[in-house]
Amino acid sequence: MSTKSSAPGAPEEKWGRNIAVTASAALLNEWESLTSCFPAEWQRRLRPPLFSFKARMDGWGCWHGGEKRLLEINLSLLLQHSWQAVLEVLRHEVAHQVVSECFPEVRESPHGQKFREVCRAIGANPAASGTYPTLDQRMQADENESLSEEARLTSKVQKLLALSKSANENEARQALLKARELTAKYSLSLPEDGKREEEFVAWAVGQPVARKESHLLILANILQEFYQVAVVWMQEPDFLMQRQRYAMVVHGACGKVKIASYVYDCLLRQIDSSWEQLPWQVKAANPGARGRKEFAEGLLRGFRDALRQQNDSPEVQALVQSGRDQQERLQEYLRCLYPRLVKFSRQRRTWDPALQAAGQAEGKKLILHPGLDRREKQRKYLPE
Numbered sequence: 001m002s003t004k005s006s007a008p009g010a011p012e013e014k015w016g017r018n019i020a021v022t023a024s025a026a027l028l029n030e031w032e033s034l035t036s037c038f039p040a041e042w043q044r045r046l047r048p049p050l051f052s053f054k055a056r057m058d059g060w061g062c063w064h065g066g067e068k069r070l071l072e073i074n075l076s077l078l079l080q081h082s083w084q085a086v087l088e089v090l091r092h093e094v095a096h097q098v099v100s101e102c103f104p105e106v107r108e109s110p111h112g113q114k115f116r117e118v119c120r121a122i123g124a125n126p127a128a129s130g131t132y133p134t135l136d137q138r139m140q141a142d143e144n145e146s147l148s149e150e151a152r153l154t155s156k157v158q159k160l161l162a163l164s165k166s167a168n169e170n171e172a173r174q175a176l177l178k179a180r181e182l183t184a185k186y187s188l189s190l191p192e193d194g195k196r197e198e199e200f201v202a203w204a205v206g207q208p209v210a211r212k213e214s215h216l217l218i219l220a221n222i223l224q225e226f227y228q229v230a231v232v233w234m235q236e237p238d239f240l241m242q243r244q245r246y247a248m249v250v251h252g253a254c255g256k257v258k259i260a261s262y263v264y265d266c267l268l269r270q271i272d273s274s275w276e277q278l279p280w281q282v283k284a285a286n287p288g289a290r291g292r293k294e295f296a297e298g299l300l301r302g303f304r305d306a307l308r309q310q311n312d313s314p315e316v317q318a319l320v321q322s323g324r325d326q327q328e329r330l331q332e333y334l335r336c337l338y339p340r341l342v343k344f345s346r347q348r349r350t351w352d353p354a355l356q357a358a359g360q361a362e363g364k365k366l367i368l369h370p371g372l373d374r375r376e377k378q379r380k381y382l383p384e
Contacts, residue, residue: 019239023078024051026237027071030090034122037339038098045102053078059130061089065100077134083236084204084249085135091124098122123336125199139203139258154255157262200333203257205264208236208245215296219267220248222300223260226307228252228327230334251337252330267303271296 028048035046049063049071060077064070071093077086095118099106106114111126119126133141209216212233220231229252235244250260275283275292283291 020053022237022239022242023053026239027051027073027086027090030087031094034091034094038122042098042102046097047101049097060132060134061093061129063093063096063100065097071097081134082136082204083247084202085137087202088125088128088135091122092119092126092128095119095122095124095126121336123333135201135203138254139201139261154258157259199254200252200330201254201257202232202249202251202337203261204234204236204247204249205261206248206268208238208247210245212246213293215271215293215300216248218297218300218304219264222267222304222307223250223263225304227260227263228256228330229260230330232334232338251334253326267300271299274299 028051031048035043038046047069049069052070052072053075054072055075057072057074060074062072064072071090073086073089073093077089095115096110098118099115103114106112108114111129116126118124128135220233223229224231229250232249232251234247234249236247237243238245248264250257250264252260271292275295278295280287283295285291286294
């Protein structure tokens with residue numbers, strides 16, 4: 001492992017060599033985790049590359065084979081984009097490394113058939129290079145800029161969740177039900193001949209946290225159970241604080257991951273709003289952070305119970321059934337990304353039944369307040 005500075009006075013020197021070393025170590029750790037699941041023949045031929053952060057380059061990443069064995073990452077990608085965007089580019093470049101070192105006899109264009117086969121095998125995006133938009137650019141793009149069916153459906157769902165502000169429980173329930181119906185319709189938007197190559201993505205919702213709190217685990221399960229995505233908790237490096245934090249990474253078709261992100265934002269806002277409006281007599285015994293978490297757990301459980309009641313709706317049943325094929329493709333995508341993925345469950349003692357009950361009552365109302373301004377979610381970037 002090594003780091004490389006492009007020139008004296010380059011941006012690397014401004015944010016410190018210690019952070020450069022930390023970033024290189026994080027990429028090496030991801031490289032080792034990724035390649036440890038490769039076929040044994042590939043592992044025998046692969047060696048860790050040198051990592052370089054370059055301030056000026058044409059694309060987001062580049063693999064230099066031969067004697068160089070250098071994997072370059074665009075510095076702006078590391079400084080100004082999400083860690084999941086960095087990992088997407090890393091996988092793309094590792095696919096180039098695999099073709100270079102495991103199939104030296106192959107003579108074809110850099111993004112030829114063998115490269116695409118390797119990308120499919122390791123869950124890499126074959127397009128994640130050059131001027132292709134980064135993962136967070138694609139996820140945060142304005143849906144109105146596209147006329148695709150998927151974009152129109154995503155925009156409708158976002159507006160439904162953002163505008164379901166009525167205090168009328170039935171109106172809020174219908175808004176949520178319609179949002180779920182539109183979510184399921186993504187599986188119907190694919191052509192039957194299978195010629196369109198569906199894009200699956202891995203996207204971290206919210207901000208990384210030091211601990212996986214119980215209410216966040218419940219929220220992750222709600223997204224997974226009702227919005228046709230898969231959730232995996234992953235560690236992300238915090239370069240500023242020199243530590244690892246946990247990120248809730250949502251996997252699935254691009255449009256459905258966007259919708260799951262909207263739902264995540266709405267529910268957290270609902271928790272904050274409902275907690276503030278809760279009578280002081282209910283909060284008196286436990287008004288602090290623990291009491292708020294108890295209330296949040298109850299609210300999310302009530303929300304989940306109401307969604308389960310809606311599962312008997314013929315509309316939801318028909319549309320969810322139509323998405324079975326996509327769910328199978330999602331599971332295959334997860335197996336490519338995480339061959340050694342382990343599932344676990346954890347039970348937690350309830351400390352304040354009154355707050356749990358109050359939260360559950362609020363959750364069953366299914367009221368999602370407005371306020372989905374994506375610009376409010378600011379990621380922490382490294383200083384230049």
